């Protein structure tokens with residue numbers, strides 16, 4: 001499942017270009033019993049199974065032997081800190097990151113205590129495993145590794161890169177289903193286009209995610225636009 005997710009798109013191109021080296025570890029290879037057991041019943045009773053600490057701790061130790069001390073050992077779980085673009089930028093600055101993927105009800109708590117350096121969640125919902133969250137993080141972080149995404153500009157302009165939602169995008173045809181592309185985008189006036197996109201990003205953020213504006217890094221022009229929009233909203 002994870003290898004399939006790594007075999008497509010920007011991540012696989014990053015691997016082919018030698019910019020990313022991603023190893024997927026099978027926890028059963030870090031078991032000692034002939035049934036290669038990685039889970040067991042929960043102490044205290046209750047439904048489901050819990051992942052045993054030994055295979056996970058041994059796997060991280062083996063990684064340390066093979067690749068040295070990782071910059072971060074991230075445990076993926078709904079109990080983690082929210083994963084954001086800022087977290088992606090931080091992780092993309094590390095040479096080596098380990099991602100621990102849970103299954104069943106989760107991992108024995110001592111895994112977090114013994115080997116995890118942090119715990120991250122991709123959202124307030126419960127998945128059947130940590131593999132998809134790990135692939136989400138690999139994708140978001142890989143895009144920030146120079147050279148992985150062809151056009152660096154497209155990364156700089158990403159949503160949230162400055163804390164704002166993205167502006168609307170259009171391409172041919174100029175008219176579709178009776179809906180026309182905003183004139184300014186056909187005008188060739190780059191300065192006007194840049195201003196239109198800035199305003200659109202601010203209006204969207206104000207409309208859909210106003211809480212983001214507090215931490216957004218706005219330039220002087222954007223701050224003026226925001227004040228003007230809010231003034232207008234107040235007067236309306």
Ligand code: 4FV
Nearest residue numbers: 077102103121122126127129133
């Ligand atoms: C999850 C999340 C998540 C919980 C139990 C895997 C599942 C199972 N991980 N963000 N949301 N994990 O739902 O990171 O082990």
